[in-house]
Amino acid sequence: MVERGRLRDGDAVVLIDGRGRRYLKRLRAGHRITVRSVVIEADGLIDAYEGSLAGRGEAERFRVFRATFAEIASAIDRPAEPIFAKDAGTILIRAGIGAGTRVIEAGVGAGTLTVALLSAIGVQGRLASYELREDFAEVARRNVAAYFGEASQWKLTVRDAREGFDERGFDALVADLPDPDILLDPAAVALRPGGMLVSYVPTVLQVKQFHDAFAADERYASLETLEVLERSWQVSGRSIRPDHRMIAHTGFLSFARRTSEGHSE
Numbered sequence: 001m002v003e004r005g006r007l008r009d010g011d012a013v014v015l016i017d018g019r020g021r022r023y024l025k026r027l028r029a030g031h032r033i034t035v036r037s038v039v040i041e042a043d044g045l046i047d048a049y050e051g052s053l054a055g056r057g058e059a060e061r062f063r064v065f066r067a068t069f070a071e072i073a074s075a076i077d078r079p080a081e082p083i084f085a086k087d088a089g090t091i092l093i094r095a096g097i098g099a100g101t102r103v104i105e106a107g108v109g110a111g112t113l114t115v116a117l118l119s120a121i122g123v124q125g126r127l128a129s130y131e132l133r134e135d136f137a138e139v140a141r142r143n144v145a146a147y148f149g150e151a152s153q154w155k156l157t158v159r160d161a162r163e164g165f166d167e168r169g170f171d172a173l174v175a176d177l178p179d180p181d182i183l184l185d186p187a188a189v190a191l192r193p194g195g196m197l198v199s200y201v202p203t204v205l206q207v208k209q210f211h212d213a214f215a216a217d218e219r220y221a222s223l224e225t226l227e228v229l230e231r232s233w234q235v236s237g238r239s240i241r242p243d244h245r246m247i248a249h250t251g252f253l254s255f256a257r258r259t260s261e262g263h264s265e
Contacts, residue, residue, distance in 0.1 A: 007066065009046050012147045014071045015054060015062035024067055024075035026146060035062060069119065072147045073112040082112035083176060083200060084250055086230040092120050094255055095172045095196040100124040102169075104190055106161040106183060107131060107176035111140030115148045117174070122153075128167050129156045165190040172196040178206060180254075181213035188219045191258040199254040207252045214256060219263075223256040 007013060007027060015023045015035055023035045033040040038058045045054060045064055055061040070085035083091070091113070097103060099122040108114050108131040117127050131137040137158050144151055157166070161177065164186040172195060173187045180199035187197050197220065199210055207225055214223050231246035 005050055007045050007048050007050060007052075007064065010149060012067040012072060013045070013064050014067045015040075015064050017060055017062055022071060022075070023062070024071060036060070038062075067147070069112075069116050072115060076110060076112065076143050076147065081202075081250075082110050083116075084112075084247065086228045086247060087200065087250060087253060088113055088116045090226075090228050090253060091174060091198055091200070092116065094253075095174070095198050097121065097172055101171045102126045102167070103128070104165055104167055104170050104173040104187075105129040105176075106173065106180075108140040108156065109136060109176060111143040113174065113176065114140055114144055114154070118144070118148050118151050118154055125153055126167075126170075127151075127154045128165065128170070129154065130159055130161045130165065131156065132158070132160050134158050161186065170195060172198065174198045174200070176200045179209065180206075181210050184213055184217055184220070188258065188262060193258055193260040193263050195258040197256045197258065199256075200251050201254075202251045204252065207254065210254055218261045219259055220256040221259050223254060225252055225254040227252050 009027060009029045011027045013025055013027055015025060025033045027042050027046055029043060029046060031042045033042055038055045038060050040054045050065045052064055053061050054064050069088060073082050073084050097120050101121045102125060103117055103121060105114060105117060105127060108129045114129055121127060137156055141156065162182050167190050169192045170190050171192065173191055175183055180201065191197065201207060211223065214220055227249060229248050232243045234241055234243055
């Protein structure tokens with residue numbers, strides 16, 4: 001068994017300089033990593049412990065760690081605004097997404113949430129993603145390959161989610177679409193009773209539209225909407241204060257449960 005604390009060939013890693021700046025890279029055997037003017041042999045990091053120093057003898061040195069979702073989401077190439085860690089974590093916990101969960105994802109964008117979902121469900125789970133645009137789907141495929149790796153539990157379909165989903169009896173459906181109310185019918189077919197429907201939208205008018213559609217649909221219950229704010233603090237000796245900037249509004253998260261109404265085996 002590979003020791004978890006050691007870096008492996010293919011890992012997404014973050015290199016942190018003396019000022020706390022982070023650089024997202026990928027370890028590949030036989031390759032070199034360049035950060036500003038410092039060139040680092042990847043082979044020298046593979047099998048090293050996380051937290052090791054890279055760049056010994058160079059003008060700058062870096063601590064190297066396996067990249068977290070938060071670091072990946074903020075640094076990867078993306079054609080659309082991703083779902084950041086503060087929202088992704090809330091989605092996973094409040095929707096009960098963990099090992100073995102079966103999830104549908106409507107709208108993959110750059111695939112950042114896809115990576116978080118795959119990490120959460122593990123090899124026992126299943127993730128069925130639907131994306132309308134082929135160019136977005138291709139970016140998602142590249143990012144999943146680069147920052148997650150082989151994902152046999154993942155299926156990506158290029159199709160309008162309004163046309164319905166192939167899956168039945170799934171545990172959760174996460175929608176990153178501008179008009180998630182259009183999914184109430186196909187989601188009701190795909191979700192099991194008690195399954196969670198999650199919506200992520202940027203504006204309050206979209207929230208209102210979703211709530212209006214939900215109010216007339218007995219197939220769903222217990223709708224809640226919230227937003228998550230994240231503020232970091234600076235701690236230097238006895239000087240402790242909040243940062244002047246924070247990650248404030250990114251989107252509204254709505255959670256609803258599938259009832260047994262209209263469910264068929």
